[in-house]
Amino acid sequence: MAASFFFAFRRAIFTIAKLILPLGGLYMLMPSKSRAKTNILKFKSEDQVAAALAKYVADLSDKSIKEKGSFSVVLSGGSLIHTLRKLVEDPYKTDVEWSKWLIFWVDERVVPLDDPESNFKQATDGFISKASTNLLPVPPPPPNIYAINDKKSPKGAAEDYEARLKNLVQIKTIPVSKASGCPKFDLMLLGMGPDGHVASLFPSRPQRKEKKKWVTFITDSPKPPPSRITFTFPVINSASEIAMVVTGSEVADAVKVALGGGRGWGGTTLPCTEVSAEGELTWFLDKDAASKL
Ligand SMILES: O=C(O)[C@H](O)[C@@H](O)[C@H](O)[C@H](O)COP(=O)(O)O
Numbered sequence: 001m002a003a004s005f006f007f008a009f010r011r012a013i014f015t016i017a018k019l020i021l022p023l024g025g026l027y028m029l030m031p032s033k034s035r036a037k038t039n040i041l042k043f044k045s046e047d048q049v050a051a052a053l054a055k056y057v058a059d060l061s062d063k064s065i066k067e068k069g070s071f072s073v074v075l076s077g078g079s080l081i082h083t084l085r086k087l088v089e090d091p092y093k094t095d096v097e098w099s100k101w102l103i104f105w106v107d108e109r110v111v112p113l114d115d116p117e118s119n120f121k122q123a124t125d126g127f128i129s130k131a132s133t134n135l136l137p138v139p140p141p142p143p144n145i146y147a148i149n150d151k152k153s154p155k156g157a158a159e160d161y162e163a164r165l166k167n168l169v170q171i172k173t174i175p176v177s178k179a180s181g182c183p184k185f186d187l188m189l190l191g192m193g194p195d196g197h198v199a200s201l202f203p204s205r206p207q208r209k210e211k212k213k214w215v216t217f218i219t220d221s222p223k224p225p226p227s228r229i230t231f232t233f234p235v236i237n238s239a240s241e242i243a244m245v246v247t248g249s250e251v252a253d254a255v256k257v258a259l260g261g262g263r264g265w266g267g268t269t270l271p272c273t274e275v276s277a278e279g280e281l282t283w284f285l286d287k288d289a290a291s292k293l
Pocket residue numbers: 076077078079080107108109119190191192193197198199200223
């Protein structure tokens with residue numbers, strides 16, 4: 001009696017195990033946030049970075065527009081705009097469906113939109129105005145280009161930008177990340193400073209630790225000008241794809257910390273090491289930036 005019960009029980013266990021184990025295997029194959037893929041692309045020159053970046057962005061744009069009719073891109077300031085130059089040359093200039101782009105800024109200086117220090121102005125002059133007349137952001141900027149409200153204080157501009165993002169999520173123009181509840185942009189194009197800052201999240205400033213707000217502000221930025229708004233890491237890290245576009249020898253030490261297992265100065269971690277994408281994070285490095293890897 002006991003023996004037949006034992007064998008029946010054992011058979012039941014094996015049957016259940018056979019059903020559950022493969023699912024466990026599937027789980028292991030499922031990408032999790034911690035296993036989001038990182039690609040490190042090293043090029044001989046900044047010009048080669050620019051060429052590779054143009055193809056990467058154009059391909060993502062094409063895929064996103066085919067899938068959902070739009071492409072949300074978040075720009076940084078600084079040298080990124082120059083490195084995007086080949087995207088507004090042929091063949092991409094004519095191939096990309098610019099009118100389906102939604103353009104945002106991961107950070108912005110709180111200055112008038114026509115101020116030479118404005119990321120909006122730098123992007124308009126250096127990139128957007130060359131892309132297509134559909135995108136020409138004559139003041140006020142067209143609806144698909146989300147410049148900050150430059151009439152507000154840093155705090156007000158951050159709150160205003162966050163409110164606009166919340167509305168875009170509510171009307172489903174921008175999807176929301178199931179993992180974080182934050183807006184999920186298709187692509188974020190980030191630069192990095194020599195101190196390892198990304199956006200306007202600096203090693204020595206508290207904004208890098210902000211976990212609730214989507215957009216915050218700073219008035220004592222170590223990188224001038226002092227007043228900026230910036231996405232926070234919960235939003236940055238909810239992006240489908242992130243490209244870290246990093247060139248020049250002055251960032252080689254920060255690249256080594258981010259990718260070579262180094263530690264920040266004084267043992268601190270650097271903001272650049274906190275960047276992760278829900279899809280793929282791709283580093284575009286020239287030889288100088290990668291020289292200490
Ligand atoms: O508004 C800004 O200043 C930028 O968004 C900033 O985060 C920039 O991306 C880095 O400072 C790198 O700048 P460079 O590429 O010019 O070195």
